[in-house]
Amino acid sequence: MAVQNCNILQGKRGLVFGALDERSLAWHVATRCVECGADIVLTNTPQALQLGALPQLAQQAGLTVIPCDATVVADIRHLLAEAQTVLGGPMDFVLHSVAQSLNLRRHRTYEKVNYDYFLKTLDISALSLHKILQTALEMNAIRDGGSVVTLTYLASERYLYGYNDMADAKAMLESVVRQMGAIYGTAHGVRVNAVSQSATNTKAGTQWDEQACFARYVDDLSPLGSADADACADLCVSLFSDLTRKVTMQTIYNDGGFSRTMLTGRLMSEFRNAIDNKNDITQ
């Protein structure tokens, strides 16, 4: 359950990339940031704003939305200038919650990827963070001591059947976090971290064919159970706050312990039951 009466982001200004609809991790983070006292601006691509529910959600919440394709530097420059005008100064925090794979969407398996799609996956899902940080650094758009968080997934470092070219994108994304974290930290004390989130039921999270089956397996294999979107939002808020002012260049696992577990008693019982039942059938 989320902490009540939170005001740890009081007086902070934020920019949130990637809220598409109510299920989006970015929407959960955005609403939690506002509950915790922040002033924020939202952004997504012009296409997403046409097709998704964000304009309506933002209007209901009284939030400004500025269109930006995060792969286009001119768009990012315009966004960072406009957001500073709306918010009244440089940002204290930025959430990068941006990903897409046309190979995944069009069911091209990893050994048969389309290379134009592959490059697009890397551009949208990893290089966009570099472009945002490079532009912000040039424009001094993030306040000294500010905080940037991106969302990643464990398949960056372990093989996961079906995750496809997004695994490569996440590996690159985590490398950008370390490299730009060092550079931006040295220059302006700005922190850059990645939250490695449990599989969550969102539009991007359900592009993968095996999602439903996998979600059940992961939940069973996590000592605390999988982390939902609200838990992701709470962790992001703490990373945007001053409480985590010395945490940077990290990949932080918000996954109920999944990434550190080989087998739980719960899953072992399921295997045992399955084997026992099979034995029954064969007898």
Ligand SMILES: NC(=O)c1ccc[n+]([C@@H]2O[C@H](COP(=O)([O-])OP(=O)(O)OC[C@H]3O[C@@H](n4cnc5c(N)ncnc54)[C@H](O)[C@@H]3O)[C@@H](O)[C@H]2O)c1
């Ligand atoms: N849902 C999960 O299971 C899960 C788990 C771990 C990490 N993540 C990561 O969390 C992030 C958010 O995903 P989500 O699950 O909330 O799904 P989502 O589909 O709601 O969010 C993805 C967002 O990326 C935006 N986007 C795509 N191309 C863009 C571009 N060129 N410029 C700007 N924005 C663009 C989309 O419009 C969308 O809003 C992604 O990086 C995803 O990989 C998701």
